[in-house]
Amino acid sequence: MSALAAVACIITDRLGRTLWAVRPEGKTYAGWLDMPGGKVEYGEPPEVALRRELREELAIEVGPLLFIGTYGTLSYNSDDWYVTLAFRATPLRHIPGLKPETEQVYWLPPGVVPDTATPPSRYLIENQYSLEGGDQCA
Numbered sequence: 001m002s003a004l005a006a007v008a009c010i011i012t013d014r015l016g017r018t019l020w021a022v023r024p025e026g027k028t029y030a031g032w033l034d035m036p037g038g039k040v041e042y043g044e045p046p047e048v049a050l051r052r053e054l055r056e057e058l059a060i061e062v063g064p065l066l067f068i069g070t071y072g073t074l075s076y077n078s079d080d081w082y083v084t085l086a087f088r089a090t091p092l093r094h095i096p097g098l099k100p101e102t103e104q105v106y107w108l109p110p111g112v113v114p115d116t117a118t119p120p121s122r123y124l125i126e127n128q129y130s131l132e133g134g135d136q137c138a
Helices: 046-058 119-132
Strands: 003-011 018-022 037-039 060-062 066-074 081-089 091-094 105-108
Touching: 003 018, 003 046, 003 060, 003 119, 018 046, 037 046, 046 060, 046 081, 066 119, 081 119
Parallel strands: 003 081
Antiparallel strands: 003 037, 018 105, 060 091, 066 081
């Protein structure tokens, strides 16, 4: 078993809605909803990795990244263990001319966790306030 680093981001707009991305065909949990993010490459700072993943997956740029905590999960398709660094951000702009890997996204109301959320994303949303050290919202 290997321990790998990953990043994930809760992206919320000015209305408080949360962005959920549909996992592409050919990947584990294809068609399920997920928080954007991915693997950190060797030597890459987590914040740089997250901004790279957001450009690649969604063709967006976000504002300042707020670190909210870490959590661990097993890989979807191997015995690898991921330590995920979780962040929160707001979208700034779509990057023109860049084709995103994920073409289908949903903006869902605050606190809504879809039935088809991947287990790590469900955990992140349901525990985001305890990861931050704050109180869970009702």
